Amino acid sequence: MTPHHASGPSRWSDLDRPPLNATALRRGLLHEGGLWTSVDVVQRTGSTNSDLVARAGSGAAASGRAEEGAVLVAEEQTAGRGRLDRRWTAPPRSGLFFSVLLRPAEVPLERWGWLPLLTGVAVATGLSRAAGVDTALKWPNDLLVTVGGEERKAGGILAERAGEDGVVVGVGLNVTLRADELPVPQAGSLALADAVSTDRDTLLRSVLRSLETWYGRWRSAGGDPVTSTLQETYAAGCATLGRQVRAELPGDRALVGEAVAIDGDGRLVIATAEGAREAVGAGDIVHLRPV
Template sequence: MTPRDASEGSQGFEGNGSRWSDLDRPPLNATALRRGLVQEGGLWSRVEVVQRTGSTNSDLVALAAGGGAREGAVLVAEEQTAGRGRLDRQWTAPARSGLFFSVLLTPAEVPVARWGWLPLLTGVAVATGLSRAAGVDTALKWPNDLLVTVGGEERKAGGILAERAGDGGVVIGVGVNVTLREEELPVPTAGSLALAGAVSTDRDPLLRGMLRALEQWYRRWRDAGGDPAACGLQETYAAGCATLGRVVRAELPGDRSVVGEAVAVDGDGRLVLATGEGVQEPVGAGDIVHLRPA
């Protein structure tokens, strides 16, 4: 399952002074990750770690399209040179400073109309796994951002991107800043687990924690036929969503924007805004800007 132009494995250093020689950022242990995650009857079918690639999402989508990956495939990169967020925004970080990975899911038992919950489900799993393994409080910004608090300020430490992979699959990419330092932040509003005071920044248990939580939530959601209320996903997402109860501006396609209080996440995963005109407007896509507490 090795992507083109990506070297397999993540052991060893490339000499003093290189981007790989930071002793505070040891390599992932691919063998131990496979041993801990790939289990008989489990979701994760394969775990591969590559030193460097453009985008784990692009690689895994291509592999799935060519029949080179099946459900439960996990692709992790020590460094991404062309990582993407929503709206094709670039996601870059120093080598081994974060966790950058993609997974392939094929929820055949779930109606396609409910697949839109997968990024939100992944957000819940990532927040759950990191809270347990890193000991840091996290929150979710609708629809796909992971927030931490640094110096009393809300900052983005991670993001999620879901892409269709052929007719029957979805590739979900996750990027989390783990040991990114203040001087390395791409923008002042970015953060990392280390800056948020995480008790552990060991990436191996952090990755295992996120993937185990993702497996648990995915099974619950799939077994419920994708019903977010029946499996508890809708309630859990709402409880951890920092957007709810806030006055926000939704920047929508077509250069339109709506300002209102975020009052709910509906059964389709849309953010419901109560506007000043007394109208409740569901938002299914767009950028959300937190303006102030409600």
């Protein structure tokens, strides 16, 4: 017998996509002396990043100001943003859409630019463990999976300043999206990449534990990308290195060449045909197909 819901689909109507279990997530992630201090799951919101930035700022009510280690997860994001304010939408409970608040007080400000790259390493590490999927990183903050022998974007990372002393890092990841649900044909998901598990509770716990480990290591090293091994680990998992790329730079400038290194500031070093090397700190990178 199929229950009829006059008010629209119930939260149990798509059994392939069960809701996250907030109680179990808290039990698995919150512990004395750990990084994570709260885990909140909301049914839907515009953007978890915007919500957490608002809660983290100095303007937030003193009692309501979010602590470092706050985690906000949405079952559905209606105004999720990628870089350059691109929209990111997906069906409810089809992915992981979450933001975390970090306050790396002991790390010099000029090293905070490593945080989105650190998050990429942590997400890729957590997913390889829990989903059995090889996730590659496209500089600076795209998560790539292989679908039918082709690299496809399955997720992205967005870091934003929050008040004087905080950074909110948001992650959007397609988990169970089917081919007919992809926002663009070049997108991918863990399911399409043949993940051994698409259980979002397991995946989220694994990713957040990995992030806690990497953030702790980086913070202990004062943000040093060499001592913390972040620079070499990122480079090892970065699909952009060794490729011919086109960098679309601010001011309508484009740079074409081979991506040869990630420098000490997390910038992408591009070697041009003329023999020049330029470090790119912001911009859109297009992977050019090998000729």
